[in-house]
Amino acid sequence: MNYIALISSVLVGYIIVIIAKPKGKSTQLLLSFSGAYLLSTTVLHLIPEVFESHQKNIGAYILLGILLQTILEYFSKGVEHGHVHIHKHVHKIPWLLFLSLYIHAFVEGIPLANIENSTLLWAIVVHKIPISIVLVAFLLKSDFLKKYTVILILFFALMSPLGSFLSEKIDFFDTYQHAITAVVIGVFLHIATAILFETTENHQFNIKKFVVVLLGFGLAMVSTYVIGH
Numbered sequence: 001m002n003y004i005a006l007i008s009s010v011l012v013g014y015i016i017v018i019i020a021k022p023k024g025k026s027t028q029l030l031l032s033f034s035g036a037y038l039l040s041t042t043v044l045h046l047i048p049e050v051f052e053s054h055q056k057n058i059g060a061y062i063l064l065g066i067l068l069q070t071i072l073e074y075f076s077k078g079v080e081h082g083h084v085h086i087h088k089h090v091h092k093i094p095w096l097l098f099l100s101l102y103i104h105a106f107v108e109g110i111p112l113a114n115i116e117n118s119t120l121l122w123a124i125v126v127h128k129i130p131i132s133i134v135l136v137a138f139l140l141k142s143d144f145l146k147k148y149t150v151i152l153i154l155f156f157a158l159m160s161p162l163g164s165f166l167s168e169k170i171d172f173f174d175t176y177q178h179a180i181t182a183v184v185i186g187v188f189l190h191i192a193t194a195i196l197f198e199t200t201e202n203h204q205f206n207i208k209k210f211v212v213v214l215l216g217f218g219l220a221m222v223s224t225y226v227i228g229h
Contacts, residue, residue, distance in 0.1 A: 002112050002121055003161040009125040010157035013132025017140065022133060030130040032209045035195030036216025041123035042188040044224045046111070046181060055178040065186020069104070073190075076100035079135055080191050093145065098152060101135070102159045104187065109163030110173060111181045119223040124160065127191075132156070 016022060022030075050058050073080060075096040108124055135156065139149040167173035173180060196213065 002164055005121060005125050006109065006160045007157045009128040010132045010153060013129045014136050014153055017133055017136040027130055027133055029208060029212050031195050033212040033216045034127045034130050035192045036213040037220050038123045038127050038188055039192035040217045040220030041119050042185055042192065044220060045119050046185050050178050050182045050185065053178040058182045061179050061182035062186040065183035066190045068183065069187040069190040072100040072104050076104065080104050080131060093148065102155060105156060105159035106163040107184060107187060109160030110167045111184050112164040113167040119220065122223065
């Protein structure tokens with residue numbers, strides 16, 4: 001189920017771009033919703049779980065995750081939170097961009113193997129859809145990368161399932177489960193807050209964004225406290 005949902009979320013993003021050709025404002029609202037949902041799931045579900053484990057230095061691991069995502073973002077040009085800061089006329093594949101994005105996708109799939117509550121799964125799925133939309137739109141606009149779109153997107157779709165699969169099979173991930181989850185929490189906190197801040201234009205109040213953020217918070221609370229119990 002996890003693998004199908006994760007792969008399908010990327011395919012949904014691809015199909016949306018091909019069929020609907022969404023404009024920037026609609027994508028930004030979807031990003032805001034995904035950021036709110038991801039942030040809520042992290043705060044309401046993941047953070048209490050890792051602190052209840054009594055694992056030492058959880059706070060340090062969370063900070064490590066924030067630092068890791070900061071480094072990945074430098075190379076990925078901000079794709080994880082909905083921006084591709086790179087000129088569309090690309091003459092060669094930006095390998096560092098895609099490698100950073102693939103590492104991020106791999107890392108966020110790791111905790112799924114050890115968390116029974118489906119809230120995290122759907123938070124990642126919701127997060128992946130707008131990111132896939134942004135990534136596919138960038139690939140299709142690039143004269144050079146257009147012919148590699150399917151391959152690059154396919155690898156992106158497989159990274160989170162791969163992270164989940166390997167964490168089930170390799171003892172290292174089970175041994176350091178809570179520490180790794182704390183690192184992922186740091187990654188999620190960085191991404192979610194970046195999405196919420198960057199989708200605010202000129203720091204002005206946006207009622208549409210406010211509503212979708214409330215929806216994201218509300219849905220995460222329902223998933224955590226109602227459906228998840």
